[in-house]
Amino acid sequence: MADASNTGGEMYGLVERLYPLIRSITGDGVRETFRLVGEVTPLEVHEVPTGTQVLDWTVPPEWNVREAWVKDPSGQVVVDVRDLNLHLFGYSIPIHERVPLERLQEHLHSLPEQPDLVPWRNSYYEEAWGFCLADRVRRSLPQGEYEVCIDTSLEPGSLTYAECVVPGRTDREVLITAHTCHPALANDNLSGIAVAAYLARTLRERGRPRYTYRFLFAPGTIGAITWLGTHQQDARRIDHGLVLSCLGDTSPFTYKRTFTGGHDIDRAVEQVLRERDAGTALDYYPYGYDERQYNSPGFRLPVGGLMRARHGTFPEYHTSADNLDFVSPTALEESLEMLTTVVDVIEGNERHLSLNPMGEPQLGRRGLFRSLGGLDDPAGTELALLWVLATADGQHDLLAVAERSGLRFHTVRHAATLLHQHDLVSPIER
Numbered sequence: 001m002a003d004a005s006n007t008g009g010e011m012y013g014l015v016e017r018l019y020p021l022i023r024s025i026t027g028d029g030v031r032e033t034f035r036l037v038g039e040v041t042p043l044e045v046h047e048v049p050t051g052t053q054v055l056d057w058t059v060p061p062e063w064n065v066r067e068a069w070v071k072d073p074s075g076q077v078v079v080d081v082r083d084l085n086l087h088l089f090g091y092s093i094p095i096h097e098r099v100p101l102e103r104l105q106e107h108l109h110s111l112p113e114q115p116d117l118v119p120w121r122n123s124y125y126e127e128a129w130g131f132c133l134a135d136r137v138r139r140s141l142p143q144g145e146y147e148v149c150i151d152t153s154l155e156p157g158s159l160t161y162a163e164c165v166v167p168g169r170t171d172r173e174v175l176i177t178a179h180t181c182h183p184a185l186a187n188d189n190l191s192g193i194a195v196a197a198y199l200a201r202t203l204r205e206r207g208r209p210r211y212t213y214r215f216l217f218a219p220g221t222i223g224a225i226t227w228l229g230t231h232q233q234d235a236r237r238i239d240h241g242l243v244l245s246c247l248g249d250t251s252p253f254t255y256k257r258t259f260t261g262g263h264d265i266d267r268a269v270e271q272v273l274r275e276r277d278a279g280t281a282l283d284y285y286p287y288g289y290d291e292r293q294y295n296s297p298g299f300r301l302p303v304g305g306l307m308r309a310r311h312g313t314f315p316e317y318h319t320s321a322d323n324l325d326f327v328s329p330t331a332l333e334e335s336l337e338m339l340t341t342v343v344d345v346i347e348g349n350e351r352h353l354s355l356n357p358m359g360e361p362q363l364g365r366r367g368l369f370r371s372l373g374g375l376d377d378p379a380g381t382e383l384a385l386l387w388v389l390a391t392a393d394g395q396h397d398l399l400a401v402a403e404r405s406g407l408r409f410h411t412v413r414h415a416a417t418l419l420h421q422h423d424l425v426s427p428i429e430r
Helices: 004-018 028-037 101-106 137-138 187-206 220-228 262-278 331-348 378-390 397-405 409-421
Strands: 044-049 062-071 077-080 097-101 145-155 156-164 173-179 214-216 240-243 253-256 279-282 305-306 350-352 393-397 425-428
Touching: 004 028, 004 187, 004 331, 028 156, 044 279, 062 279, 097 101, 101 145, 101 279, 137 409, 156 173, 156 187, 156 220, 156 350, 173 187, 173 331, 187 214, 187 240, 187 331, 214 220, 240 262, 240 331, 262 279, 262 305, 262 331, 262 409, 279 409, 350 409, 378 397, 378 409, 397 409, 409 425
Parallel strands: 173 214, 173 240, 240 305, 253 279
Antiparallel strands: 044 156, 062 077, 062 145, 097 145, 156 214, 253 305, 350 393, 350 425
């Protein structure tokens, strides 16, 4: 694995390259996004034709953009998608007309409360056109006739999503997913894409994991629904899952629990949050990202959501302020480290059965008590040994030991390994 500073810089570099692309729920911008992500970790790209029925939804026409701009009465360009791809209202239908300011205003979107920022707006499933701009610019537009050009196509094509599967020793799966539909929003969603890609690379560089890891890159809502509608057998193999978003800013971490809570993924993330004093956990609520689809009643998959700044609550959210200055290599690296630690907990969480259950085995003569030289926390490891022995009844996993004892999972896991090496406990299949 590359050193931390270098990996953080590489992730930021990927965000930089993805930022200018005109992305939406379909189109060539999504394909180019996958081409760049594929330079980090190999992807299998899938195309689902327009008109395909996926659960209660239908794959929409494919949208692509050639140019889009507005010229004022003097012929000066006042809005241009080439300057910032947020300027174009997402999924705008093509138009080339001259319109008076009064009519143009009906198709403009701005934020009076944040007059210097450009919002992100779209209409995927109803025909519309428009532009987004800073309210300061909008209020300065002079009266007169404006030339509006939106050279887009809305035609039969396909929805594109991509997967990277890291095979494990079991076919039980961990799903890691990030949405790919947002345009120039560095934290939401490019940070999630970058961290997911580098986590996939990290796992591929390691030895074969215990679980199979499925990394899914797909447009929000319709992408997750498309995958679920076409992979219902695969979905049944998912034991743990995380939806990644907003992982590039400097806020503490926020974890959104699964619908029922108490799943192993909930416990694993919350254990790491406690150990690192890194953030808070929230109960599930039916708003946000694609955890809504995975937790829907017909699936009820154990998929939580991991973010830093919580979506919809920070002033940069879905505006031009969510730019390359809002994310940092350090924050991206911290997010990757957080996820890598969560993976380590998932991988190492086992139940054990004592092979010497009648009373406490004598640890001293085995060199396991008061002779743990070279350990970071010998007293903690001794206590962990006793906790693992006390709970080695095949009913308690190592996360339960860490939760009850207040010890770090790594310490508990190390103690279990020592006891196993001395034939005092045996891991059992879950």
